[in-house]
Amino acid sequence: MVNMKSNLIFLIGYLLIISCKNEKKQIESNIDPRIKPDQYITILGIAQDGGFPHINNTKEFLAVKNGETKKELVVSLGVIDRKEHKKFLFEATPDMPEQLATLDSKHLHGQTIINGVFLTHAHMGHYTGLMHFGREAMGANNVPIYAMPKMKSFLEKNGPWSQLINLNNIHIQSIVADTVVEITNNIKVTPFLVPHRDEYSETVGYKIMGNNKSALFIPDINKWSFWTKNIIDEVKKVDYAFIDATFFKDGEIPRPMSEVPHPYIEETIDLFKEESRTVKSKIIFIHFNHSNPVINKKNKERLALEKEGYKFANTGDVFAL
Numbered sequence: 001m002v003n004m005k006s007n008l009i010f011l012i013g014y015l016l017i018i019s020c021k022n023e024k025k026q027i028e029s030n031i032d033p034r035i036k037p038d039q040y041i042t043i044l045g046i047a048q049d050g051g052f053p054h055i056n057n058t059k060e061f062l063a064v065k066n067g068e069t070k071k072e073l074v075v076s077l078g079v080i081d082r083k084e085h086k087k088f089l090f091e092a093t094p095d096m097p098e099q100l101a102t103l104d105s106k107h108l109h110g111q112t113i114i115n116g117v118f119l120t121h122a123h124m125g126h127y128t129g130l131m132h133f134g135r136e137a138m139g140a141n142n143v144p145i146y147a148m149p150k151m152k153s154f155l156e157k158n159g160p161w162s163q164l165i166n167l168n169n170i171h172i173q174s175i176v177a178d179t180v181v182e183i184t185n186n187i188k189v190t191p192f193l194v195p196h197r198d199e200y201s202e203t204v205g206y207k208i209m210g211n212n213k214s215a216l217f218i219p220d221i222n223k224w225s226f227w228t229k230n231i232i233d234e235v236k237k238v239d240y241a242f243i244d245a246t247f248f249k250d251g252e253i254p255r256p257m258s259e260v261p262h263p264y265i266e267e268t269i270d271l272f273k274e275e276s277r278t279v280k281s282k283i284i285f286i287h288f289n290h291s292n293p294v295i296n297k298k299n300k301e302r303l304a305l306e307k308e309g310y311k312f313a314n315t316g317d318v319f320a321l
Contacts, residue, residue: 037320038083039186039210041240042107044099045073046286046313047295048246049125051095054290072295073315074125075219075287077242078103079208081184086115088183090206090217092145096129097137106316116144116173116183118191120219122154122200130161133169142171146181148191149174151201177204186211187321194218195226197261207238210321215240219287222261224271232271235282240319243268245285245292245312248301252291265294269305280309 052072053060063069074093080103081087087108093099100113119127133140147155152172155161164170175181181189188209196203205218216234221244224231235241246262247253253260265285272280288295294302294312302312 037318039081039184039321040079041208041215041319041321042078042080042103043286043313043315043317044076044078044089044102045091045093045095046288046315047072047074048287048289048292049074049093049123050290051125052288052290052295057290060290069296072288073099077208077217078107079183079187079189079321080108081186082108083186084184085110086184088187089114089117090120090208091126091219092117092119092129093125094128097132113138113140114143116146118146118175118189118206119148119151120205120217121196121198121203122151123197123220126220127151127155130155130164130170134160134164135167135169138169140169142168144173145170146173146175146189148177148202148204150198154200177202192229194221196220196222208321213239213319213321215242215319215321217242218244220244220246221263224263224268231268232275232279235272236279239282240284241282242284242286242313244287245294246287246289248292248294253289265292265305269308269310277309281311284311284313286313 051074073095077090079088177193190207191204194205208215247264249264249266293299
């Protein structure tokens, strides 16, 4: 009888251990097995604010529906620290629900949907996803939103964003240009001002620093010549530079391109033409307008630039920090 009780206790203990192991395995199974770094950046979207396919372009929608091309989500980065079990989002895009689901299912599953969201500016592709945290959708509880002073003020003083704050769906974490934010023990983030069409807020890029690697994230900027910093020098200081590639060249869209100033890819590569392949290979073009031919991986201009060392962001790419 004693032996039977001992065996029963042993069996229960064994089942509890197996159950815990299975629970741990279930959490770990949400991490893509190809991903090895403890800290890394992943690409969650590559398109300009309007996404791809784009409004008023029925042919693009039909091409996606017929499987001739694929949908591209609006520009966003995920930053993951597996050691501390934390994940952060850069940009709250209109596609944010899908991007958060990707983070959860393919990278890091946790009790918290996201540990923080960093905003660059108040243009539609970069902050309007915040609406999904509201009472009409998730009804979130105090999601940390990292915002610069003007961006913070804009959200606080204008509906529907102010309602998110009043209902404690989000909590604004104030950040300051050129001041380091330590988001985990292994990852630091520094915002810096860049020139752009600042109708409602300032615009920032970010430097993301891990223990081993660092990255620039500048999805939106006016011409490089308007910036107080030198883009070549800034690229040389980091390992990865995710930079504005909205348009390939002048005349690409049927309206004055001065209305939406960006550095054309042609202008950027002209700036870097004398630089080494090592420097060029740090550049990862991102934020492609639907009109930009290089959004197509088989585009001849893109293939030619890749031979020179330049890279193009692809959804799902991973970069170790």
